Structure formats: structure tokens, C-alpha cells
Amino acid sequence: MMAQLAGMSFQWQTSSGGQVTVGDVALTPESRALIVRWPKGGLVWVRPVALVVERGEEQERVLIADVTRELQLGLLGLAIIAALLALAIPALVIRRRRD
Amino acid sequence: MSAKLTKAVISLARDREQSMELLDRLIAVAQPGAAYGVPIISGDYTLITASEVSLGMGFGYGLGGRAVPEPAAPEAAATEGEPPSKEQQPGGLAGGAGGGGGAGVRPVAVISIGPQGVRIEPVIDATKVTLAFLTTLGAMSVMLARIFRAGR
Numbered sequence: 001m002m003a004q005l006a007g008m009s010f011q012w013q014t015s016s017g018g019q020v021t022v023g024d025v026a027l028t029p030e031s032r033a034l035i036v037r038w039p040k041g042g043l044v045w046v047r048p049v050a051l052v053v054e055r056g057e058e059q060e061r062v063l064i065a066d067v068t069r070e071l072q073l074g075l076l077g078l079a080i081i082a083a084l085l086a087l088a089i090p091a092l093v094i095r096r097r098r099d
Numbered sequence: 100m101s102a103k104l105t106k107a108v109i110s111l112a113r114d115r116e117q118s119m120e121l122l123d124r125l126i127a128v129a130q131p132g133a134a135y136g137v138p139i140i141s142g143d144y145t146l147i148t149a150s151e152v153s154l155g156m157g158f159g160y161g162l163g164g165r166a167v168p169e170p171a172a173p174e175a176a177a178t179e180g181e182p183p184s185k186e187q188q189p190g191g192l193a194g195g196a197g198g199g200g201g202a203g204v205r206p207v208a209v210i211s212i213g214p215q216g217v218r219i220e221p222v223i224d225a226t227k228v229t230l231a232f233l234t235t236l237g238a239m240s241v242m243l244a245r246i247f248r249a250g251r
Binding site: 017018020022023025027029031035037038040041042043044045046047048051053062064065066067068071072075076078079082083085086089090093094 | 115118122125126132133134135138145147149150151152153154155156157158159198200205207208210212216217219221222223224227228231232234235238239241242245246248249
């Protein structure tokens with residue numbers, strides 16, 4: 001997937017890497033890359049997504065969880081909720097007192 | 100356009116081309132295969148690391164000054180004892196360029212292939228999680244302080 005905005009190009013691609021065979025197990029890693037380019041630079045962010053495990057005729061796609069990122073995002077969510085409550089609750093208390 | 104200015108512009112264009120070429124090479128390095136390490140065999144087990152790879156690069160350049168044709172006879176003004184007029188002063192050009200970049204690799208999981216099958220062990224960055232936890236704790240403290248203050 002590719003998009004262009006104000007001279008910047010955004011590319012979001014999922015691709016499979018080379019297959020690794022260990023014994024009777026064949027593994028195909030999958031990763032997702034975000035490539036952003038602007039006239040004077042760019043950035044690339046690649047992260048592993050899943051692993052396709054093939055054993056004989058059996059095929060299974062195992063997702064790779066980024067636990068650190070999930071925990072960080074969870075805590076960030078809590079912090080945002082806390083900040084919103086800190087804004088909302090005093091406002092509600094003041095309104096009730098006026099009423 | 101003076102020869103100096105032409106030379107400077109050509110030099111900047113060349114620098115830009117080289118920078119873009121470098122960026123293309125960096126992007127090629129960070130293609131999806133970079134997220135997975137080379138399999139490491141240890142006894143009955145084969146280990147593959149899965150990492151998050153990120154890199155960025157940026158550069159900039161600028162050119163400024165006054166491009167004035169060099170005076171035909173600069174000695175003439177000097178011999179008369181008067182300072183050269185603005186038109187007689189030689190043009191000056193200045194330019195600069197700079198760039199910067201960074202790259203990082205963070206392990207996300209270790210894939211272990213052994214007699215028991217394929218297992219994916221997550222790698223948890225305790226420092227990052229602790230920092231996020233402390234930030235959340237700070238936000239919670241501020242929230243509680245505000246609520247108590249409003250309750251009084």
C-alpha cells in the first residue's frame with residue numbers, strides 16, 4: 001500500500017522472508033514495513049508480524065506478539081484515561097455545587 | 100551566473116544525489132528480512148531472533164550570498180584611495196549542508212524450534228515498561244490530587 005501526501009510518500013508493505021527449514025519443519029517469517037520518504041530524508045520501520053510453520057501438509061500461522069509495545073500502549077491508555085478523568089471529575093463537582 | 104555559484108550549485112546537487120543514494124541503500128538494508136536474525140543452532144534447538152528495526156535519516160543544505168561579477172580592474176579603485184563601491188566588491192557565496200540519522204534494533208521475540216515444536220518466547224524490555232509504569236503512576240497521582248482538591 002502506498003500513499004503520497006505533500007511530497008512525502010508512505011509505503012506500508014507486508015512481506016515474507018526466506019524460508020528456514022529445521023528438520024521436518026519449514027518456517028516462513030512475515031514482517032511488516034513502514035517506509036516514509038520525504039524530499040530530504042526518510043525513515044523505515046520494520047517489525048516482525050507472524051511465522052508460518054509448515055510441518056508436512058500441516059500449516060499454521062503463529063502471530064508474534066510484541067509484549068513490550070502492548071504493555072507500553074496499555075499503560076499509555078491508562079494514563080490518558082487518568083488525565084481525562086482528572087479534567088472531567090473536578091468540572092462535574094463544580095457543576096454539582098453550583099446546582 | 101558566476102563560475103563560483105555554478106560550481107557550488109553543482110556540488111550541492113551532487114551532495115543531494117549522494118544523500119538520496121545513501122537513503123536508498125539504507126532502505127534496502129532495512130527490508131523485511133532484517134527483522135529476523137540468522138538461525139543459531141544449539142544442540143537440538145534452533146533459535147531465531149525477531150527484532151523491530153527502525154532507521155531514519157534526514158539532511159539539509161543551504162546556499163546564500165551575493166553573486167557579483169568580479170570587477171574588471173580592482174586595482175583602479177585601490178589606487179585612487181577610495182574604498183571600492185558595492186558593485187566593485189567581489190561577490191561572496193556561502194553554503195552549508197548537514198545531515199543526521201539514527202538506527203535502532205529492539206528484540207521482540209525469540210523463536211525456538213526444538214523437539215517439542217515451535218515456540219515463540221516474547222522478549223520484554225523491563226526498562227521501557229518500568230518507565231511507562233512510572234509515567235502512568237505520575238498521571239494517576241495528578242488525577243487523584245485534582246479530584247481531592249475539587250472535593251474540598
